[in-house]
Amino acid sequence: MGMPEVSDGLPFKEAIRFFESKTRLPTRAYTDIKGGAHARSFTMAGATRDALLSDMHRALIATFKSGHTKDDFLEDFDAIVAHHGWDFYGERRWRAALIYDTNLRMAHAAGRWEQIQAQADREAQAGRPLYLRYVALLDGHTRPEHAAWHGVTLPHDHPWWRAHYPPNGWNCRCDVQSLTERDLKRYGITPTPEDQVPPTELVPRQVRLADGSYETWETPRGIDPGFDYNVGQSWLEGAVPPPLSGPLPPPAAPLRPAPDLPPLPPPRPVPPEVTTPLADGLGDEAYIKAFLGVFGGDIGKPVPFRDAVGNLLAIGEELFIDRRATSAARKISPDAPPVWKVEKNGRHLILPLLAYALKDPDEIWLDWFEAKGGSVLRRRYLRRFEGLLLPPEAPMTAGAVAAFEWTHLGWTGTTIHPSARNQQTEGQRHGVLLWCKRIDGGR
Incomplete structure (x- = not known):
């Protein structure tokens, strides 16, 4: 019997919940926010109006829930762009595909992480660890670093997954498999020894900001700037807790204090x-x-x-x-x-x-x-x-x-x-x- 298949296809309930929980944030460029903030925010580079973001967010949710395809979303994309007069960067089919694919892969990864945490809890109750195995598509289009990570098998809570849990860049198709100790024995897989874990080498990367200037982001080698975080972990735990508390109400909604809030953190000393x-x-x-x-x-x-x-x-x-x-x-x-x-x-x-x-x-x-x-x-x-x-x-x-x-x-x-x-x-x-x-x- 072969290895279990890596999950594919449209998001499931956990992924839908992740995507619905995002709050719309207008931005002029992808670099307006960094890392884990993307797990809690719905943005499109150059989309500076909330009405546009709201319509595109709803269209993606409907597409994901219904199981429709990228071509179906392209029709919605064209209608929304025409309605709002959005002057976006790039050719229409390329831009729509980028928005669709990036959001789909991130939602899938976040939903999978929630499932992994639930599975890890079940294994922990029995005194057993859960492992994750990095899986790259070795078809000639994969980044060399990602291909080199194929097969890395580590405990699900190993620090390496904080930066290397896929996707790890634009159009990255990598995924992970969750494996119990029984799975390891069944498929003859040996966990990666600690001295063979690929190093997380930070390299300076120049990214272009909305005003045309540049900023240096220290990013792990092999990972695109802005993707050096675990999207599921950032969503569930929050880059800083608690995670985003839900979608932003429309402008007409009355201002009300958020319900069931814990007290503010204790006062801190004056610097x-x-x-x-x-x-x-x-x-x-x-x-x-x-x-x-x-x-x-x-x-x-x-x-x-x-x-x-x-x-x-x-x-x-x-x-x-x-x-x-x-x-x-x-x-x-x-x-x-x-x-x-x-x-x-x-x-x-x-x-x-x-x-x-x-x-x-x-x-x-x-x-x-x-x-x-x-x-x-x-x-x-x-x-x-x-x-x-x-x-x-x-x-x-x-x-x-x-x-x-x-x-x-x-x-x-x-x-x-x-x-x-x-x-x-x-x-x-x-x-x-x-x-x-x-x-x-x-x-």
Whole structure:
């Protein structure tokens, strides 16, 4: 009797659940987010409007559930593109196939991982381990590194699978087989000795960002940038727990606190480099510079910053511009300088401290926000601080909230402010939870 077949075909219930749980995130490029964040987000490079993402997400779900083919999805793809006027990159059939194949393979891999975990639990109850065997299609079109990994057999919880669980790149067709100890004996398979496990050698890879600049990503050799994570593990455990809490409600849905939430993580000590409040009377620009300096930026020189989820943000003075007042001033004089809102609620004294709501948050949330002109997608960063000893003129704060809105430029900062009470920070926990810090401080 031959080896058991590697699973193929359309996603099953676990894969469907994985794909349905994704939250839509507009992006300008695949590199806008990194690694495990893709397991919790539905994105299409260059798709910057939620309505487009929503229609494409629904079309893929319907295609996967019905067992329809790539050609069926192409018809939906054409209709959605025509409806929204999406100016996508590449030829239509190639782009539709890339979207279909990538999402299908990722959903399949995530669903398989859930099944593997259930099987591993059953084996563990009997005191037996479960193994995974890497399987590549050796047909001449396989990457040399992937072909070399064919047959690697390791316990399912071996660290090697954190980066090498397939798919491991664009159009990667590799898979895994789960094998019990009985299977190993039956098929004459010997687990790979530890000294023969293929090394995880990190190599610098240049990736192109949406603005045309480049960023270096350290990626294991043989794995495409952005695929160096276990999609099933990131989904079930979360790159940082808990995983994404579900699809984002439509813009018209009322804002409600997310149900059944555990308390926010315990307050954490103030970073030692920002324990001393700034002096009063320094001037708006001096306070803004102090805030941006935490990220290595300056006024007129926004800096790119990867947040805890892997999303790319531009940190600049926009967080402190009074948009309405500035807009009104520039209607009178187009060259009018920005009107700042730096000293609102006394936050100017503790701006370097508030920067840590972005740099090292407790939680990140995503939701719609009603603004002048309609709904906008907003991302909120929450951080609580351990008891602060501040002078009377400084705001007594229990935490901080930073907010970014999605625009044609990407995620643009709109505000950052202190929360005087823990209840105020709790009140910002609505929409979809993208990320949180473990209670023990891990990630």
